[in-house]
Amino acid sequence: MKTTDLKIPEPVPFYKTYIDVLGEVDLLDMLERQFQNFPNFINSIAEDKLSYAYETKKWTVAQVLLHIIDSERVFQYRALRFSRGDETALPGFDQDLYAPNSGAERRSKESLIEEYIAVRQSTITLYKSFDTKTLQKEGTASSLPWNVAALGFVICGHQKYHRNILRERYLL
Template sequence: MIHKPQPGEYAPFANTYVSLVHTTDVLELMESLKDSTYKLFSSMSEQQAMHAYAEGKWTLKQVLGHMIDTERTFAYRAFVFSRDSTELPGFDQDIYMSNTDFNSRSIRELAEEFRLVRASNLHLYNAFTEEQLLRVGIASNHPVTVRALVYMTVGHELHHLNLIRERYL
């Protein structure tokens, strides 16, 4: 079990994500979301997946691509910090989005990529020891524990799933 991080274990802006996780078993939630998020996106038609709720907003394909990018980034940070207390740069979601073309890919391919990235990260997170979970690194100029990154990963997904329900579906 990975205990919920305390506010001092992550940057204040990350509370948006951490506060959305209301369970004592974050890894079980991650496993469940792996399947339900995959099903949500893989059941969309290409036309549905190209929907953006307003001019200048991301399509559902781009939202899923952003979720994959963020999942990889948080997992990489957790991996690095579990082994080495170091500093890693932030990442600008808009720069990442402008340097890829998620809309040219099929929604089923993106959904499968999400599912596989999550499966891989679950193996990583399940292998962390208590000591590793409490290790701290610097990301985006803020200290963050490994366990906070695990919660941020899930909270980020929940945040976007909420936005999808509210604005897209």
């Protein structure tokens, strides 16, 4: 499925930002390409930069990386629930609680890469199992309507969005 085939439930404007940053892409292809490239991006970051924040009260590089991984886990879980027909409305998650409680300050690049690879491989395996009908299944999370495909594109776009922020504000 391509982003141009996506039927985005309304209202998802906040998350649409993450879909729009991708342009026209195929979902499985983008999941795989990021799987190949993002570990190299993490590895290119100097170890001493992991604790860097560009302003007071902003997340560190390691916290941003863990935020990407944590968010993928949350979106993947939502996709699993909706794909299985679970109509239970799912709550949101408070990213501002996750970051300071992530233990990011104790993490090495290698451990971040290892965790990213495990999570993304799981996402790819899950999405490879979905047919077109399953990708259109809907559910509610964070009080917003979603479908399984939109969650997959948001996983990719969220990673790209934050990688861009890391490049522009942290890794100058």
